[in-house]
């Protein structure tokens with residue numbers, strides 16, 4: 175996608191990596207991007223508004239209570255005019271402010287007042303990055319639909335320190351902007367459409383305190399529900415047990431088991447499209463003990479497992495079949511072979527196959543690498559944040575539904 179003519183607002187936070195933002199501005203300008211910059215007070219300790227302004231070609235915005243800029247451009251225009259907002263470097267402090275909804279300076283106020291997609295490029299010392307407070311804040315901004323690039327592993331500015339925390343390189347940030355902008359659905363692409371999304375794992379009880387489950391976090395499914403709602407669809411999200419807030423603008427139905435998930439999904443019909451992103455447990459215990467099972471002097475316990483109902487296949491063969499049925503295939507090997515086989519076996523229209531082997535970091539992580547498998551072939555998407563993948567999927571769904579609608 176050409177970035178030429180796109181309006182990008184860059185928020186520069188107060189980190190060592192702020193110097194890389196000068197290079198980022200230069201490269202964006204080379205691509206014909208209309209760049210506007212906000213600098214936090216701390217950012218101005220690292221690079222000056224003068225050098226930023228000279229590269230941008232207009233002054234950098236620094237102050238919330240600046241009468242000159244408030245009457246001229248103003249924080250609301252700064253928040254609404256761009257096509258895309260990038261925070262680079264995103265400091266631990268800025269991520270905390272975004273997670274908490276703070277608005278006590280120009281950068282945080284604009285980030286709270288915007289309805290545009292926001293991409294953050296975190297940069298900080300690895301101990302700050304791995305601190306439980308940053309983990310909580312980062313999880314919250316991901317749940318709010320913020321896009322993320324990096325941080326990368328490597329040497330820190332502090333001598334002898336290394337680990338995750340280096341800001342992504344300018345070219346990587348530009349590639350992420352390009353991928354996100356090209357994935358973005360039109361504002362009302364799904365208006366008037368009903369969409370069902372399943373998300374998260376299921377819990378299959380063994381006794382009142384134990385259950386069988388898997389490592390799905392629900393992030394990809396929740397991101398799809400959020401993206402569909404933002405594109406104007408009426409969305410029902412059937413979610414297994416996850417540690418994520420319900421997405422805004424979405425009707426969320428909470429379930430525990432595969433049987434409950436299927437019942438809730440069928441109750442949501444008719445829908446135009448169903449996206450089955452949940453990692454439904456394939457099996458459940460054939461018996462559920464009403465009381466907690468007890469150890470018996472080292473005696474082995476055998477669990478007998480029976481197959482669960484198949485939510486995706488049931489929807490794909492339903493008498494009220496959605497016009498478009500999309501499944502996810504989480505695989506640890508032979509990803510495309512298994513995905514093609516799943517497409518046939520389940521009778522769905524598309525499969526989004528992803529590698530969930532432990533080395534991929536996909537389960538529970540912010541990014542994903544997807545192969546879209548359809549009857550026509552395979553399309554491999556670049557690795558990107560789960561929200562960006564959700565946007566791309568929603569754009570495709572809108573195109574397919576609108577084309578199908580036009581044929582009628």
Ligand SMILES: Cc1cc2nc3c(=O)[nH]c(=O)nc-3n(C[C@H](O)[C@H](O)[C@H](O)COP(=O)(O)O)c2cc1C
Nearest residue numbers: 187188189190214216217265266267268297298299
């Ligand atoms: C030399 C120096 C380097 C710093 N580098 C970082 C950094 O890379 N990442 C970060 O999150 N904070 C860093 N900090 C701390 C932030 O500057 C500080 O938290 C500041 O309040 C952030 O403000 P802002 O989020 O409004 O930009 C650094 C501080 C100093 C003194």
